[in-house]
Amino acid sequence: MELKLKWRWALLAVLLGAWPHASFCGEDGDPFEGALHEATLRTFHPTDAVIATDHGESRIQFLLSLACQVLPMESLDWHVGSYRLSALNFAYDSLYDYHISTRYSEPVVSRLQNPGFYFSVEAPRSELQAGWFHESNGQVIDTHAALLAAGPHGQDFVSRAWDYWYLSSAFRLLEKPTMRFSFVPTLRIFTGAQGIIHPTEQDIFWRPSDPPSAIADYDGLRGQFLGEWLFPHRICNYLGLSAEFRTGYHEGHFASNWSRRFELTLKTWHIPWYLYYTNGYGPYISDYSSWSEGYGFGVRIW
Numbered sequence: 001m002e003l004k005l006k007w008r009w010a011l012l013a014v015l016l017g018a019w020p021h022a023s024f025c026g027e028d029g030d031p032f033e034g035a036l037h038e039a040t041l042r043t044f045h046p047t048d049a050v051i052a053t054d055h056g057e058s059r060i061q062f063l064l065s066l067a068c069q070v071l072p073m074e075s076l077d078w079h080v081g082s083y084r085l086s087a088l089n090f091a092y093d094s095l096y097d098y099h100i101s102t103r104y105s106e107p108v109v110s111r112l113q114n115p116g117f118y119f120s121v122e123a124p125r126s127e128l129q130a131g132w133f134h135e136s137n138g139q140v141i142d143t144h145a146a147l148l149a150a151g152p153h154g155q156d157f158v159s160r161a162w163d164y165w166y167l168s169s170a171f172r173l174l175e176k177p178t179m180r181f182s183f184v185p186t187l188r189i190f191t192g193a194q195g196i197i198h199p200t201e202q203d204i205f206w207r208p209s210d211p212p213s214a215i216a217d218y219d220g221l222r223g224q225f226l227g228e229w230l231f232p233h234r235i236c237n238y239l240g241l242s243a244e245f246r247t248g249y250h251e252g253h254f255a256s257n258w259s260r261r262f263e264l265t266l267k268t269w270h271i272p273w274y275l276y277y278t279n280g281y282g283p284y285i286s287d288y289s290s291w292s293e294g295y296g297f298g299v300r301i302w
Contacts, residue, residue, distance in 0.1 A: 003290075030301050035090040041068050047301045052097070054294025060098040061111075061296065067091040070117070083128060086120045087246040091133075097156075109156050111284050118166060125172045133188075134195065136161035137285055144206050160285040161194040161201040162215055178230040186222040190215055204289055213289045216250035217283045218257045238267035242267065246280065257281055265300060272300040 044067035052061040071088040078085040095112035118131025139159045141147050147154045168186040175181075194200050203212045224244040231237050242263040246254045259280020266273045279293035 005068075023212060041066060043067065043302060045093060046274075048298055049301065050274060050276075050296040050298030052294060052296035054278075054292055057099075057102055058098055058100060061298075062096045062098070063094075064094045065092070073119075080257050082123045084123070086122045089118055089120055089131075091116055103153065111156075111286070112136075114144045116166060125175070126168045126169055129166065131166050132163065133166050134161070134163050135233045135285065136194065136201075139286065142201065142205070144208075147206050154289055156284075158286045159201050160215075160288070161198075163191045163194050163196065163200075165189040165191065166254060175292075178232070180228045182224075182226045182228075184224040184226065186224075188220045188222070190220065202288075214250055215248075215285070215288055217248040217253040218259070219246055220249040220287050221255070222246045238265070238272065240265035259283070272302065274298055274300045 043065050045063070045065040047065045048063050050061050050063075051058055062213065068090055069087045070090050073085050073087050076085065091120065093112060093114040094110070096109055097109040098106070112135070114133060114135045116131055116133030118129045118133075121128040121130070137160050139157045141150060141154060141157045142159050147158065150157055166186075166188060168184065171183045171185075173181045173183055190200075190264050192200060200215070202213070202215050204210060224242060227241045229239045231239070240263070242261075242265075244261040244263075246259040246261075248257050249255075257280075259278070259282065260285075261276060261280075262280040263274070263276045265275075275295075275297050276292075277295045279291075281291055282288050283292065283294065
């Protein structure tokens with residue numbers, strides 16, 4: 001019974017990831033179904049399901065990314081030059097590990113819960129996003145004694161949480177009918193709080209002899225370079241290559257702790273295969289100050 005319930009958990013995660021791409025018009029173009037669900041849900045970042053390997057073990061991993069428009073603002077006609085305010089949006093990223101046959105009771109582990117609100121400002125060849133986000137992992141361990149009692153995988157359950165102001169833009173450096181190059185710089189300014197009024201959970205309490213550490217030592221400045229190619233009417237009809245770099249901005253650690261992530265996406269017929277390699281700090285917020293490397297392979301569910 002327990003195994004069946006957990007498989008249902010995993011199936012639900014995949015269905016949620018695919019939800020934005022489903023047709024909501026109903027049979028025969030039902031106008032009531034279309035009116036209720038029109039343009040309500042889309043992806044914020046690519047959603048994927050992979051077999052991930054890092055920290056000496058492998059597991060199934062689901063990244064679910066959703067976004068929806070909360071308040072359309074185009075009618076206000078607020079603009080600066082070619083940039084025009086488009087909407088207020090809600091976004092939510094969540095990352096889960098499913099340890100099938102690799103841990104006792106095959107647990108589902110929450111790695112990331114990342115909700116937030118942002119304004120979108122559009123221009124002919126770029127888009128600006130600005131807002132506020134909360135990032136945590138939904139875990140419970142906050143003392144050294146509890147960490148020791150949790151056993152060999154206790155690090156996965158260390159509670160982390162913080163808020164940040166978010167600013168990102170996507171620039172089209174080169175765009176042709178079958179080729180596109182983009183640059184996506186992102187700035188995260190950590191507020192020093194979580195849940196607006198509570199203190200952050202970022203202390204490395206299991207290494208008391210180390211100097212105090214903060215997430216801004218390792219994150220806050222990000223940049224992604226993306227190249228995409230289309231091959232119409234071929235078995236392999238899409239190729240995407242991505243390189244993302246991340247570092248911190250905190251005083252005394254500015255641009256000193258670098259993390260890298262490289263991705264390849266190859267679509268054959270209707271299946272977008274996805275491969276990545278990462279090295280640097282994390283990659284999970286539960287151990288944001290520890291260096292590691294990992295890789296994964298699976299499919300992207302747009």
